[in-house]
Amino acid sequence: MTTQRTPRVLLAVGLAALLVAGCQSEVEVAPETIPGSVLPANFPAPVYGLDQNPPTKAGFELGRTLFYDPRLSRDGTISCGSCHQQFVAFAHAGHTLSHGIDGLLGTRNAPALQNLRWQRTFLWDGGSNHLETMPVAPLTDAHEMDETMENVVRKLNADASYPQRFAVVFGSKPIDSYQLLRALAQFTASLTSANSRYDHYVRHESGGTLTPVELRGLAVLTQKCTPCHSTDLFTDNSYRNNGLDRTFAADSGRARITQLATDRGKFKVPSLRNVFRTAPYMHDGRFQTLEQVLDHYDHGVQPSPTLDSQLQTDGTIGIPLSAQEKTDLLAFLQTLTDEQFLTDKRLSEKP
Numbered sequence: 001m002t003t004q005r006t007p008r009v010l011l012a013v014g015l016a017a018l019l020v021a022g023c024q025s026e027v028e029v030a031p032e033t034i035p036g037s038v039l040p041a042n043f044p045a046p047v048y049g050l051d052q053n054p055p056t057k058a059g060f061e062l063g064r065t066l067f068y069d070p071r072l073s074r075d076g077t078i079s080c081g082s083c084h085q086q087f088v089a090f091a092h093a094g095h096t097l098s099h100g101i102d103g104l105l106g107t108r109n110a111p112a113l114q115n116l117r118w119q120r121t122f123l124w125d126g127g128s129n130h131l132e133t134m135p136v137a138p139l140t141d142a143h144e145m146d147e148t149m150e151n152v153v154r155k156l157n158a159d160a161s162y163p164q165r166f167a168v169v170f171g172s173k174p175i176d177s178y179q180l181l182r183a184l185a186q187f188t189a190s191l192t193s194a195n196s197r198y199d200h201y202v203r204h205e206s207g208g209t210l211t212p213v214e215l216r217g218l219a220v221l222t223q224k225c226t227p228c229h230s231t232d233l234f235t236d237n238s239y240r241n242n243g244l245d246r247t248f249a250a251d252s253g254r255a256r257i258t259q260l261a262t263d264r265g266k267f268k269v270p271s272l273r274n275v276f277r278t279a280p281y282m283h284d285g286r287f288q289t290l291e292q293v294l295d296h297y298d299h300g301v302q303p304s305p306t307l308d309s310q311l312q313t314d315g316t317i318g319i320p321l322s323a324q325e326k327t328d329l330l331a332f333l334q335t336l337t338d339e340q341f342l343t344d345k346r347l348s349e350k351p
Helices: 007-016 057-067 136-140 149-158 162-170 177-188 197-202 212-224 290-300 323-334 339-343
Strands: none
Touching: 057 162, 057 177, 136 149, 149 162, 149 177, 162 177, 212 323, 290 323
C-alpha cells in the first residue's frame, strides 16, 4: 500500500471512519485459531486494541478472503495480497515499486504489513490515520486497484456467498463500507510478528540464544540506530528525512499530507523486523541489499534543510560504521526473521 494521499483524499478517508457502526454477532475469541489475538509480552500496549474490533474466527476468515480477492480492484486482477506477500512479511518481493492494474507502476515501494496494531498512522507519508480506513487508499488509487468503495460494495452484495458471511459476522444486511473495512481490519490486525529468535531471547524462552557476534550487533543497533528503530517493534513510527536526496521534487514525502516545508523529504521509519526478507529498501526501493543501506548511512547521507538531527552529530553527517560493526549489525538483524509469521498457513491465501 504505497499510495500518496492529498488533503482532499484524506478528508474522504476520514469520512469513511464515521460511517454508522454495526455490532458483531460473534464475540467469542479463539486464540488458537486467530493469529495475533494474544498480544506479545515484550511489546508496548497496542494503539488498536483487541476491544476495538474483537477478533472472531468468522471475522478473521472473512477478512482474509477479502485481502486475497482480486475482485476488489476495478478489473479483477489485483488483490491486497498481490503487493503484500506473506513469505516476505507482506511486502512485495523484488519489486522496487508497487504494481497495479493494467500493468501500472505506483510511485513507492510496497511496505511490509506487520504489527499494524501498534501504528497510529499508515503509508509512507502517514496519509491514513486509522487501521480500518487504511485500505481506502490502495482501493481507490488510480495506479493500484482503481476502484470506488461504492463499486466494491456492490460487487460484494452481488456475490453468491459474501452476504451470508458478512451477516454471520455483523448480523445485518446489506454489506456496507463500514463492514468491509472492519472485516479487512480483522485480518490485517492479526499480522503480528513476534516470534523471531530475538523475541525468544528477550522473553527468556527456549531457542532464544544469541551468539557473541549477534549480541555485538544488538549493541551497535542500540548505540547508533535508536531512537528511530526503538522498542521491540524496532521502529518509533515517526517520520524522518534520512538523507536520501538533497531535493525532493520527485516525492516530498510527509509534506504531501501536512503541506509543511519542514516535512519535506520525511518518510515513515520502517520496522527492522523481517528486514532480511523485505528487499528492496527505502520508500522508492532504491537499495537492493542491506549492505547498500548500511553504506548509505555510513557515507551516503545527503544534507538538506530537513535532514534528521540523528544524522548530524558534531559536524559529522551520517552514522559512521566500521566494517566490523556492519558485520555485527547484519548478524543481529537476521535474528529478527520470524519464520512462524512468514509461513503461518492461517495467514495464507489458501490455508
